[in-house]
Amino acid sequence: MYTAALFDLDGTLIDTEPRSYEAWSRLFRNHGVPCDEATLKGFAGRPGREALRDQLDRFPGHTVDELFAEAIAYTALPDMPPVRAVPGALELLARLRAQGVPLGLVTSGTRDYARHELGVFGALDFFDVLITADDVTRGKPDPQGCLRCCTALGVDASAVVVFEDAPAGVAAAKRAGADCVAITSTQPAAALAAADLIVPDLTGMTWPPPTPAVAATARTEV
Numbered sequence: 001m002y003t004a005a006l007f008d009l010d011g012t013l014i015d016t017e018p019r020s021y022e023a024w025s026r027l028f029r030n031h032g033v034p035c036d037e038a039t040l041k042g043f044a045g046r047p048g049r050e051a052l053r054d055q056l057d058r059f060p061g062h063t064v065d066e067l068f069a070e071a072i073a074y075t076a077l078p079d080m081p082p083v084r085a086v087p088g089a090l091e092l093l094a095r096l097r098a099q100g101v102p103l104g105l106v107t108s109g110t111r112d113y114a115r116h117e118l119g120v121f122g123a124l125d126f127f128d129v130l131i132t133a134d135d136v137t138r139g140k141p142d143p144q145g146c147l148r149c150c151t152a153l154g155v156d157a158s159a160v161v162v163f164e165d166a167p168a169g170v171a172a173a174k175r176a177g178a179d180c181v182a183i184t185s186t187q188p189a190a191a192l193a194a195a196d197l198i199v200p201d202l203t204g205m206t207w208p209p210p211t212p213a214v215a216a217t218a219r220t221e222v
Contacts, residue, residue, distance in 0.1 A: 001213065023080065184200050
């Protein structure tokens with residue numbers, strides 16, 4: 001019943017959350033701006049510039065672009081936490097590619113960032129379409145990126161499954177009319193409750209994934 005798969009990048013395919021968390025923490029800390037875990041978690045799954053706009057009044061004298069560039073610079077420092085592939089992610093991409101399933105990436109990161117990170121893990125060539133923060137005017141939880149990716153792939157969102165790890169991404173998928181598989185790599189299951197299926201990672205993930213819609217279809221066909 002699914003004709004294509006869309007993936008988020010950070011937290012879904014690669015575990016960048018420790019690095020991102022530390023980069024945003026360092027930004028607040030180095031500017032003497034107090035922040036709590038809820039504030040830092042609020043950056044997950046959203047375009048960095050959009051998340052920073054919500055906090056800009058706490059950084060007087062600075063622009064969003066300045067702060068964003070500073071945070072990105074922190075991620076390249078040698079003392080930052082390492083980035084690893086999410087368990088099962090690369091194997092799933094390889095299986096889907098071998099089966100001829102169209103694949104799209106919808107990320108809140110920039111195009112240069114997405115291409116670099118995918119290239120590091122040898123996953124760039126798996127994807128037919130990349131939709132990044134450079135391609136949309138409204139980031140997640142707005143469905144614009146998801147819908148634009150579906151259009152580029154030539155598929156309807158109702159026949160797509162989206163793999164996500166953050167509430168903003170789950171909301172974007174559901175608002176687009178797609179089914180969503182959420183993984184608890186960065187968020188507790190309760191925060192991802194709107195997803196159709198919640199799993200710890202992508203280890204052993206089948207195609208199509210065992211969402212309630214797939215189970216219902218199987219019962220109908222019996």
